[in-house]
Amino acid sequence: LNAPEESPIGIFDSGVGGLTVVQAIHARVPHEHIVYFGDTARVPYGSKSKETITRYALENADFLVKQNIKLLIVACNTASACAIEALQKYNMPIVDVIKPGVRAAAKQTRNGRIGIIGTRSTIHSNAYVEELKKYDRNVFCTSISCPLFVPLVEENMTEGLIPSLVASQYLAPLISKHIDTLILGCTHYPLMRKTISKIMGDQVRLVDSASETALEVEKTLESYGLLRRSITSSRISFYVSDDPIRFTQMGSIFLDVPIEHVEIVCD
Amino acid sequence: LNAPEESPIGIFDSGVGGLTVVQAIHARVPHEHIVYFGDTARVPYGSKSKETITRYALENADFLVKQNIKLLIVACNTASACAIEALQKYNMPIVDVIKPGVRAAAKQTRNGRIGIIGTRSTIHSNAYVEELKKYDRNVFCTSISCPLFVPLVEENMTEGLIPSLVASQYLAPLISKHIDTLILGCTHYPLMRKTISKIMGDQVRLVDSASETALEVEKTLESYGLLRRSITSSRISFYVSDDPIRFTQMGSIFLDVPIEHVEIVCD
Numbered sequence: 001l002n003a004p005e006e007s008p009i010g011i012f013d014s015g016v017g018g019l020t021v022v023q024a025i026h027a028r029v030p031h032e033h034i035v036y037f038g039d040t041a042r043v044p045y046g047s048k049s050k051e052t053i054t055r056y057a058l059e060n061a062d063f064l065v066k067q068n069i070k071l072l073i074v075a076c077n078t079a080s081a082c083a084i085e086a087l088q089k090y091n092m093p094i095v096d097v098i099k100p101g102v103r104a105a106a107k108q109t110r111n112g113r114i115g116i117i118g119t120r121s122t123i124h125s126n127a128y129v130e131e132l133k134k135y136d137r138n139v140f141c142t143s144i145s146c147p148l149f150v151p152l153v154e155e156n157m158t159e160g161l162i163p164s165l166v167a168s169q170y171l172a173p174l175i176s177k178h179i180d181t182l183i184l185g186c187t188h189y190p191l192m193r194k195t196i197s198k199i200m201g202d203q204v205r206l207v208d209s210a211s212e213t214a215l216e217v218e219k220t221l222e223s224y225g226l227l228r229r230s231i232t233s234s235r236i237s238f239y240v241s242d243d244p245i246r247f248t249q250m251g252s253i254f255l256d257v258p259i260e261h262v263e264i265v266c267d
Numbered sequence: 268l269n270a271p272e273e274s275p276i277g278i279f280d281s282g283v284g285g286l287t288v289v290q291a292i293h294a295r296v297p298h299e300h301i302v303y304f305g306d307t308a309r310v311p312y313g314s315k316s317k318e319t320i321t322r323y324a325l326e327n328a329d330f331l332v333k334q335n336i337k338l339l340i341v342a343c344n345t346a347s348a349c350a351i352e353a354l355q356k357y358n359m360p361i362v363d364v365i366k367p368g369v370r371a372a373a374k375q376t377r378n379g380r381i382g383i384i385g386t387r388s389t390i391h392s393n394a395y396v397e398e399l400k401k402y403d404r405n406v407f408c409t410s411i412s413c414p415l416f417v418p419l420v421e422e423n424m425t426e427g428l429i430p431s432l433v434a435s436q437y438l439a440p441l442i443s444k445h446i447d448t449l450i451l452g453c454t455h456y457p458l459m460r461k462t463i464s465k466i467m468g469d470q471v472r473l474v475d476s477a478s479e480t481a482l483e484v485e486k487t488l489e490s491y492g493l494l495r496r497s498i499t500s501s502r503i504s505f506y507v508s509d510d511p512i513r514f515t516q517m518g519s520i521f522l523d524v525p526i527e528h529v530e531i532v533c534d
Contacts, residue, residue, distance in 0.1 A: 041319045042309050047421075049510030052308045151418040154314075162436070165429050243316030 005228045008033035008237070009217065010064030011073040012057075015043035016247060017150075017187030018075030019254035020210045021097065025073070026236065026257065028214035029221065031228045034236045035067045037265070041241035044150060045078040046119025046186070053121060057083035063239070063265060065090060070226045073217060077101075077185050077209070078119050081127035093220050098127050100216045101183050101209035106135040108205050109181040115174045115204075116143035117196075118185030119150070128185055142177045146170040146189075153188040156253060163195045171199050183207045191253065238262040272495045275300035275502070276484065277331030278340040279324075282310035283514060284417075284454030285342030286521035287477050288364065292340070293503065293524065295481035296488065298495045301503045302334045304532070308508035311417060312345040313386025313453070320388060324350035330506070330532060332357060337493050340484060344368075344452050344476070345386050348394035360487050365394050367483045368450050368476035373402040375472050376448040382441045382471075383410035384463075385452030386417070395452055409444045413437040413456075420455040423520060430462045438466050450474045458520065505529040 009025070011018055015038050022036055037060050039045075045053050057079045061072060072094045074080045074087065080096035087094055105114050116128040123145040132139050148166050157163050174182070182204050184190055190208040197206055221227045228234070236257070240247045244262035251259045276292065278285055282305050289303055304327050306312075312320050324346045328339060339361045341347045341354065347363035354361055372381050383395040390412040399406050415433050424430050441449070449471050451457055457475040464473055488494045495501070503524070507514045511529035518526045 041315060047513065048308060049513075052509045147422055148415075148418055148424075151415055155414055157415075162429065162432050165432070169429070242319045246314065246316075 004070055005226050006033070006230070007068050007070035008035045008235070009071045009073060010035050010037070010067060010069030011075045012037040012039065012060040012064060012079070013076040013187065014038070014045040014056075014078065015040050016250045016254050019251055020187050020190055021073065021075035021213055022236065023255050023257075024210035024214040025217050029218050029227070031231055031234050032221075033228070033234050035064060035069060036236065036238045037063055038238070038240045038247055040247055044119070045076060046121055046150060047147065048121060050082040050121065050125065053079055053082040054086045058086060061087055061090060065092070071095065071217065071220060073213070075187060075213075077187060078122045081118070081122040081125040093224055095213060095216050095220055097187070097209040097213050098131055100212035101185065101207055102128060102131040102135065104209070104212040105181045105183050105207045106132065106139070108207065109139070111178070111180045112136065112138060113140045113177065113179045113181075115177065115179040115182040116141065116185050117146050117170070117182065117189065118143070120145040120147055122185055128183060142174060142179065144170060144173060149192055150186065150188045153191045153253075154250065158192045159195055163192060164198070167192065167195050167199050171196065174200070179204060181205050181207060184209070239265050241265055271337055272493050273300070273497070274335050274337040275302045275504070276338045276340060277302050277304070277334060277336030278342045279304040279306065279327040279331060279346070280343040280454065281305070281312040281323075281345065282307050283517045283521050286518055287454050287457055288340065288342035288480055289503065290522050290524075291477035291481040292484050296485050296494070298498055298501050299488075300495070300501050302331060302336060303503065303505045304330055305505070305507045305514055307514055311386070312343060313388055313417060314414065315388060317349040317388065317392065320346055320349040321353045325353060328354055328357060332359070338362065338484065338488060340480070342454060342480075344454060345389045348385070348389040348392040351394075360491055362480060362483050362487055364454070364476045364480050365398055365452075367479035368452065368474055369395060369398040369402065371476070371479040372448045372450050372474045373399065373406070375474065376406070378445070378447045379403065379405060380407045380444060380446040380448075382444065382446040382449040383408065383452050384413050384437070384449065384456065385410070387412040387414055389452055395450060407444075409441060409446065411437060411440060416459055417453065417455045420458045420520075421517065425459045426462055430459060431465065434459065434462050434466050438463065441467070446471060448472050448474060451476070506532050508532055
């Protein structure tokens, strides 16, 4: 039997977005094996109900747990916002993408005024605001859903006139709130960073959870004594619930390392 | 036991879009009972694979068949394009939304040059082109997917600068093809009719399948002797696979009659 630290990290997302998190984790702990599951047959989660998202998250986690993972990462902000409590049932360390983003924002803000953008279900859950209030009861939070950002990114329309106009319209209510920090509360949004930044201005720092999540993953593995010690090369395996072709094509927008082998899993 | 003509018509769609078809059918045959199923837990279908869409379509049809329907209507262009053959297994008349749209376009064109717009999976299936070629082998077809149209409609952004710019970008390749007829091959697109028409120009006729589908429904019921004769008021029942709240809110954009009662169905 393998040593427990030889087990892979399990990461799931509703589709390809979580690959930005894979990217950051692979850069931080390059020797770790990773098993990724993208629920492409039911994507997107962002406008669905908490109950449905929770059911999907548990099914995704079940699949990963069967792959003998040592750590579960919820690389989808919507699933993190809606299902993190239900996911605690697994007897396993879990890292979500909300808490690391909140921690980074709380560290960075100087005026205590923080904005959050995300999917409809993430914003509606109020998960970011509740988590921010744990750091500082007096923090001022303002949050807005940007439902067109995901389809824009998936159409590879991240810069230029159309994305700028859409972003201007969504972000207008944030401008007047004098925030100095904006949490990009969806794995797709970092790909629109330039456009968002142009509208918010240089004085507003954009917080992308991926690198902070990778740091959290490293710390968690360390604290459980689960960091892989071997320096033989690591494997990244990809599983999806729909046809792998589009995942592989789209994935290259989100991940620098090539996606070589993707398997389909049917329920 | 009720007479067979007292049974409802069953209609399914991936979400709310099919309500434009319900609207047209209810206007055409107002005495018919209708059972509608919107697969809101797995919406959208438009970028998913033929295999996954077929599996979902069969599950949706199974649910409706259990409601003792007399006629099955596939009110989703993507499901019609990808799953119509698999759906023939039911021992029941079936109406899809592709054939009526094709028939209307074939009747209307004068120069034999027809454009088709739809979701990625609808266009990729080539179902429209194959069906058009059955009418006239020499018809010239050109088709384009417009993946941002559905999210724009669902954000209620159907007119104004942003939808116009998006439509201009998608439709540009159609302009040079000198088509005189454009099939709106997705139930959401009729809501963008004004914007699409402004770009294509008055000389291009836009074909919306809903009213032609309603006509087909009436003819089919007639030919099977299944038209409801009673003039007591008819019922429309709505079922969805995710939380009914958003369906009810969004539904009002697509349907003029109020959506009074929606039930959730879990698999």
